[in-house]
Amino acid sequence: xxxxxxxxxxxxxxxxxxxxxxxxxxxxxxxxxxxxxxxxxxxxxxxxxxxxxxxxxxxxxxxxxxxxxxxxxxxxxxxxxxxxxxxxxxxxxxxxxxxxxxxxxxxxxxxxxxxxxxxxxxxxxxxxxxxxxxxxxxxxxxxxxxxxxxxxxxxxxxxxxxxxxxxxxxxxxxxxxxxxxxxxxxxxxxxxxxxxxxxxxxxxxxxxxxxxxxxxxxxxxxxxxxxxxxxxxxxxxxxxxxxxxxxxxxxxxxxxxxxxxxxxxxxxxxxxxxxxxxxxxxxxxxxxxxxxxxxxxxxxxxxxxxxxxxxxxxxxxxxxxxxxxxxxxxxxxxxxxxxxxxxxxxxxxxxxxxxxxx
Amino acid sequence: xxxxxxxxxxxxxxxxxxxxxxxxxxxxxxxxxxxxxxxxxxxxxxxxxxxxxxxxxxxxxxxxxxxxxxxxxxxxxxxxxxxxxxxxxxxxxxxxxxxxxxxxxxxxxxxxxxxxxxxxxxxxxxxxxxxxxxxxxxxxxxxxxxxxxxxxxxxxxxxxxxxxxxxxxxxxxxxxxxxxxxxxxxxxxxxxxxxxxxxxxxxxxxxxxxxxxxxxxxxxxxxxxxxxxxxxxxxxxxxxxxxxxxxxxxxxxxxxxxxxxxxxxxxxxxxxxxxxxxxxxxxxxxxxxxxxxxxxxxxxxxxxxxxxxxxxxxxxxxxxxxxxxxxxxxxxxxxxxxxxxxxxxxxxxxxxxxxxxx
Numbered sequence: 001x002x003x004x005x006x007x008x009x010x011x012x013x014x015x016x017x018x019x020x021x022x023x024x025x026x027x028x029x030x031x032x033x034x035x036x037x038x039x040x041x042x043x044x045x046x047x048x049x050x051x052x053x054x055x056x057x058x059x060x061x062x063x064x065x066x067x068x069x070x071x072x073x074x075x076x077x078x079x080x081x082x083x084x085x086x087x088x089x090x091x092x093x094x095x096x097x098x099x100x101x102x103x104x105x106x107x108x109x110x111x112x113x114x115x116x117x118x119x120x121x122x123x124x125x126x127x128x129x130x131x132x133x134x135x136x137x138x139x140x141x142x143x144x145x146x147x148x149x150x151x152x153x154x155x156x157x158x159x160x161x162x163x164x165x166x167x168x169x170x171x172x173x174x175x176x177x178x179x180x181x182x183x184x185x186x187x188x189x190x191x192x193x194x195x196x197x198x199x200x201x202x203x204x205x206x207x208x209x210x211x212x213x214x215x216x217x218x219x220x221x222x223x224x225x226x227x228x229x230x231x232x233x234x235x236x237x238x239x240x241x242x243x244x245x246x247x248x249x250x251x252x253x254x255x256x257x258x259x260x261x262x263x264x265x266x267x268x269x270x271x272x273x274x275x276x277x278x279x280x281x282x283x284x285x286x287x288x289x290x291x292x293x294x295x296x297x298x299x300x301x302x303x304x305x306x307x308x309x310x311x312x313x314x315x316x317x318x319x320x321x322x323x324x325x326x327x328x329x330x331x332x333x334x335x336x337x338x339x340x341x342x343x344x345x346x347x348x349x350x351x352x353x354x355x356x357x358x
Numbered sequence: 359x360x361x362x363x364x365x366x367x368x369x370x371x372x373x374x375x376x377x378x379x380x381x382x383x384x385x386x387x388x389x390x391x392x393x394x395x396x397x398x399x400x401x402x403x404x405x406x407x408x409x410x411x412x413x414x415x416x417x418x419x420x421x422x423x424x425x426x427x428x429x430x431x432x433x434x435x436x437x438x439x440x441x442x443x444x445x446x447x448x449x450x451x452x453x454x455x456x457x458x459x460x461x462x463x464x465x466x467x468x469x470x471x472x473x474x475x476x477x478x479x480x481x482x483x484x485x486x487x488x489x490x491x492x493x494x495x496x497x498x499x500x501x502x503x504x505x506x507x508x509x510x511x512x513x514x515x516x517x518x519x520x521x522x523x524x525x526x527x528x529x530x531x532x533x534x535x536x537x538x539x540x541x542x543x544x545x546x547x548x549x550x551x552x553x554x555x556x557x558x559x560x561x562x563x564x565x566x567x568x569x570x571x572x573x574x575x576x577x578x579x580x581x582x583x584x585x586x587x588x589x590x591x592x593x594x595x596x597x598x599x600x601x602x603x604x605x606x607x608x609x610x611x612x613x614x615x616x617x618x619x620x621x622x623x624x625x626x627x628x629x630x631x632x633x634x635x636x637x638x639x640x641x642x643x644x645x646x647x648x649x650x651x652x653x654x655x656x657x658x659x660x661x662x663x664x665x666x667x668x669x670x671x672x673x674x675x676x677x678x679x680x681x682x683x684x685x686x687x688x689x690x691x692x693x694x695x696x697x698x699x700x701x702x703x704x705x706x707x708x709x710x711x712x713x714x715x716x
Contacts, residue, residue, distance in 0.1 A: 001441075001560060005563040008459055008539055009459065010459065010461055010464065013598065016597060017597075018596065018597035019601055021419070021422055024420075024421060032418070037417050037418050038417045041416075042413060042414070042417060046413055046416065050411070050413060051409075053408070055399065055400060056400070057579060058399075058404065058578070058579040059576040060395050061393055061395060061579060063382060064379055088446050088605075089600065089602055091601060100366075100367055101366055101368065103368055106368065124457065124597070124598055202359060214419070218416065220417060220419040221416040221417065221420050222605055223420070223602060223603075223604075223605040231359070232363045232365075233366070236367045236372065239374060239482070240371065242446070242453060243377060243449060244449065244578075245581075247579060247580055247581040247605060247608065248579030249580065249605075249607050
C-alpha cells in the first residue's frame with residue numbers, strides 16, 4: 001500500500017469525527033436495548049413475500065420511485081402518490097433534505113438534545129447548525145422561531161429522541177405556520193405516540209413528515225422509509241435522491257408489512273404495554289422515568305448513569321448513554337420483550353446493590 | 359393541499375432537471391435492452407440464501423460496514439477489509455465521493471461522452487463540472503491532465519459508457535500518477551473487459567476503484583456495490599455514508615453471489631459470446647459497431663438513429679438513445695439472451711426495410 005497519503009478531503013470532512021451509531025454487537029447471548037429496534041419479528045407476511053418473490057427479477061433495476069408502495073400508503077392518509085417519496089431508511093431522506101435545503105449560507109436548525117444525526121448531517125453538508133436548547137423539561141422554548149430564524153431547514157423529531165416526549169401539536173403547528181424555511185417533522189417514533197402530525201402537510205407547503213419502517217414495523221435491517229410533503233417538495237427531492245435508492249426487496253417487503261395492519265397494531269400495543277411495565281418497575285427501583293410516547297424510556301438511574309450503563313454492558317445488556325451535559329445523568333433504554341425487561345430488571349437490582357456498596 | 363407554495367430549494371437544485379435513468383417499462387411482453395442489466399438470473403445461491411435467511415433478524419439494524427462481505431472480497435484481491443467500503447449501488451458510492459471531494463470551489467472532471475450521472479452529481483453538489491472531450495474515436499486526449507488540472511475529483515468509467523471501449527491501462531495510470539486530486543475508476547463493466555485496474559489502488563493513494571453487482575452479478579434490483587481504495591480514503595468515506603446504507607439482505611445476498619464464482623464466470627462468458635454474435639449480425643446489417651468490452655454495444659445504424667430507436671420501441675423493444683451532439687448518430691444496445699438478440703435482429707430487418715422505403 002502506498003504510504004504517501006495526503007488528505008484530499010474537504011477540510012471540514014477531514015476534521016470531523018462522523019456520526020456514531022449505537023453498537024451492533026455480534027449476535028449471541030446479548031440483550032440489545034440500545035438502538036430502539038423492535039423486540040418482535042416483522043409481520044409473517046414479510047416472510048411470505050420473500051418466499052413468493054421471484055428471485056430472477058433481481059437482475060432488473062427496481063422501480064425508481066416505489067410506485068406501488070406510494071400508491072397504497074398515500075391512500076391510507078388521504079394523500080396521493082405525488083405527496084410521497086421513499087428512502088433507504090430515514091437517514092437517506094434526512095440526507096436528501098439536508099442537501100436540498102441547506103448549505104454554507106443556509107443553516108440547519110434542530111433542538112438540543114435531539115437526534116444527534118441532525119448536527120452531523122449539517123456538518124457533512126458544510127452548513128451551520130443552530131442548536132436550540134429545549135427547556136428544563138425538554139419542551140419547545142417560547143422564542144423558538146426567533147432562535148431558528150436564520151435557518152432554512154428545521155429538523156424536529158416528534159416524539160423526540162432521546163428524551164421520548166411528544167411536543168404539543170399546537171406548538172409544532174405554530175412553527176410550521178411561521179418558520180420561513182422547511183420544517184421536517186421526523187416521526188420515526190410516531191406509531192407509539194398518542195398523536196401525530198401527518199395531516200399538517202395538507203395545510204403547510206413547507207412541512208415534511210418522515211416515517212420509518214425500522215421501529216414499529218420491525219424492519220430496521222431492510223432499510224425503508226417514506227416522507228410526506230407538498231408535491232413540489234417531493235418533485236425536488238426526487239432530483240436529489242439516487243435513481244434507484246430503494247431496492248426491489250425493500251419495496252416488496254415494505255408493502256407486505258404495510259398491508260398487515262392487524263399484526264402492526266398488535267405489535268405496537270404490546271410495546272406500549274411493555275413500556276408501561278418497564279416504567280413502573282424502574283420507578284419502583286428509584287429511577288426517575290420521563291413520560292415516553294416512543295419505544296424507549298429516558299430515565300435517571302439512582303446511581304451514576306455511566307456506571308450503570310457500563311455495569312449492564314458487562315452483563316451483555318446494551319442500553320444507550322449520551323455523555324453530553326444535558327443528557328449525562330440519563331440512560332436510554334429500548335422497550336424489549338417481557339423476558340428482556342425481566343432480565344434487565346434483575347441485573348439492575350444487582351447493579352444497584354453493587355454500586356451502592358462500592 | 360395548500361397552494362401557496364414558494365420555492366425553498368437551493369436555487370441550483372430548483373433550476374436543474376435531474377438525472378434521467380433509462381425507462382423501466384412495466385413488466386410484460388417487452389424486450390429490455392436499455393439499462394445494461396444482465397439477461398441472466400442471479401446465482402441460484404442467491405435464492406438459497408433467501409430461503410435460509412432468518413427473516414426475524416430484519417428487526418435489527420444491519421452491520422453498518424458490511425464486515426463479512428468486506429473481509430471476503432478484500433482477500434480475493436489481496437487487500438484487507440479497511441481497503442473496502444460497500445454501497446447501496448454504485449450511485450451511492452459516487453454520491454459519497456462527490457460529497458467528500460467536491461464543492462463550489464473544488465470542481466469535478468469527467469469525460470464527454472461518459473456516464474451522464476457524473477455531471478448531474480456535480481450539479482447536485484453545487485460543483486463545477488469540467489467536461490473533457492474524448493477524441494474522435496472516444497479515447498483519452500493527450501492533454502487530459504492539463505484539462506483536468508483545476509478539478510479535485512475525476513470520474514472515469516472504464517470501460518466507458520455509453521461508448522463501450524476500454525482505455526489503455528498506461529493512459530489511466532498516467533492520470534492516477536499525476537492528477538492532483540482523487541481519480542475514481544468506475545469499473546461497473548470491468549468484469550466484461552480484458553483488463554481492469556483494481557491493482558492500481560495499491561500503488562496510488564488517490565485512486566478509488568468502484569464495482570457494482572448490478573451488471574455482471576445480475577443483482578441490479580438488490581442495490582449493492584463496493585469501492586477499493588487507500589484505508590485513509592475509506593475512513594473518510596465512511597464518515598460521509600449513511601450509517602446503515604447497505605441493507606441486511608443486500609449484504610447476505612451479495613456474499614452468496616460473490617462466493618459462486620463458477621456461475622459468475624459462466625454468465626460473463628455467455629454475455630461475451632452473445633456480444634460477439636450481436637456485433638457480427640449487426641455489422642452484416644450495415645451497422646457500424648464499436649469494439650466493446652462491456653455488456654452492451656454502441657453502434658451506428660444505417661438509418662437515422664432516433665428513428666430506429668423509436669421503431670424498436672413501438673415493437674416493445676427498448677434500447678437507449680442519447681440525443682447529444684457526440685452521441686446522436688448512435689444507439690446503445692444491451693447484450694441480451696440469444697432469443698432477445700434474435701428478436702432484435704428480426705425487428706431490425708423489418709425496420710431497416712420500412713425506414714429505407716419511407
